[in-house]
Amino acid sequence: MIDAIHIAASGMHAEQKALDVIANNLANLNTTAYKKGRLSFNEVMQVQQVDHNSHQTIRQGAGVTFNQASVQFDSGDLKPTNRNLDVAIAGDGFFEVELTSGELAYTRNGSFRLDQDGFLVNQQGNLLADRIQIPTDAKSLTINELGEVSAQVGYENIPLGSIQVVKFANPEALETVGNSIYLANEQSGTPFYLSAGENGAGKIQQGFLESSNVDLTEELMQLTLAQRGYEVKAQIIRAADDIMRITNSLRS
Numbered sequence: 001m002i003d004a005i006h007i008a009a010s011g012m013h014a015e016q017k018a019l020d021v022i023a024n025n026l027a028n029l030n031t032t033a034y035k036k037g038r039l040s041f042n043e044v045m046q047v048q049q050v051d052h053n054s055h056q057t058i059r060q061g062a063g064v065t066f067n068q069a070s071v072q073f074d075s076g077d078l079k080p081t082n083r084n085l086d087v088a089i090a091g092d093g094f095f096e097v098e099l100t101s102g103e104l105a106y107t108r109n110g111s112f113r114l115d116q117d118g119f120l121v122n123q124q125g126n127l128l129a130d131r132i133q134i135p136t137d138a139k140s141l142t143i144n145e146l147g148e149v150s151a152q153v154g155y156e157n158i159p160l161g162s163i164q165v166v167k168f169a170n171p172e173a174l175e176t177v178g179n180s181i182y183l184a185n186e187q188s189g190t191p192f193y194l195s196a197g198e199n200g201a202g203k204i205q206q207g208f209l210e211s212s213n214v215d216l217t218e219e220l221m222q223l224t225l226a227q228r229g230y231e232v233k234a235q236i237i238r239a240a241d242d243i244m245r246i247t248n249s250l251r252s
Contacts, residue, residue, distance in 0.1 A: 008236040014039075015230040021069045022223050025214045033076065033088075033109035033180045034212040036219075037069035070172050071182075073108075075202075076211040084141045085112045085120070088210045091202025093165035093194070096129035097122055097181070104129060106166055106191070108210055109180045124179055132161050145203040147196035165201040166191045 018039045028034040078088050087110035089095070094106035105126070112120045112128065118136060120128040134141060135158070138151035147163035168174065173187035184191055194201040 004240040005237050008233040008240070011233040012230055012237075015226050015233065017069075018226045019223070019230070022219055022226060025219050026216075026223075029212055029214050029216060029219075031180065031212050032111055033107065033210045034214065035071045035073050035108070035180070036212070036214045037071055037176075039069045071174065071176060072213065073171050074213045076213040078205055078208040079211055080207055081209055082207055084143075084206060085114070086110060086207060086209050087112065087143055087163070088205045088208040089165060089196075089202035090145075090205050090208075091200070093167050093196075093201045094171075094182070094191075095163065096166045096191070096193075097126040098129050099126055099181075103183070104191075105177065106168075106174065106182045106184065107180050111209055124181075126181075128163070130161055130163050132163065134160065143204055143206040145196060145205065147204045162195065163204060164193045165196050165198075165204075166193055167201060168192075 021037045021039045025036045028036075073092075075091070078090060087095075089108060089110065094108060095110055097105050097107060099105050107122065109122065111123050113123065114134055115121045115125065115127070118134045120130075120132045120134070122128070132149050134151055135153050138153050140152045141149070142151070142157075143149050143163065147165065149160045149163060150157050151160055152158075168184065168191060169189035170187060173185065173189075174182035175185055175188075177183055197203045
């Protein structure tokens, strides 16, 4: 009975972690370019040898453990903003930004603004790594689907550079640091740089932002399943406790 309590308790702990992830998804339902997390579970096995002659063993479950929540990079819907500094990637890939520490990071949130020097930065002030600088006397800014940036200065259309799209071999392994920003690591692989629309990279859409990929119906369903799972495991603990109490009363 003690084993049953420990196994059920491990399940309750895992379900609580799942509830935390679901709650975070729901809280970011309307966050630009937010990518939902999902928790996966592994069964913990205890191997017990029962026959030294035949070396036959039986496998007995010892509960569950959980992995770190993985990020699911399904694309969200693109919503028009009619703002020329808003850009979205229609397809796979990331924008590369420079953090204040100098470290390179990656995001799907293309809500940019201009810093005091006219460079494109995100809403946290992180510089777009492509270092696109807009002239102070620019009348309009154009970013085409290939990421080519140009501005109208006077009567001329001046090219200012290109916004590259960054891809990874295993983007689900990127490290989340908040504000829809991710860091590369050994599991995600090194970034490789592409022109928008090249070799599977998404195209750039000016005047759009990507919505969160959280589906409210799916999250509510997952929430219900996790709550029911938690309740079932709590009932197992109560049942095991009742059996132990009855057993002790019979012995006495």
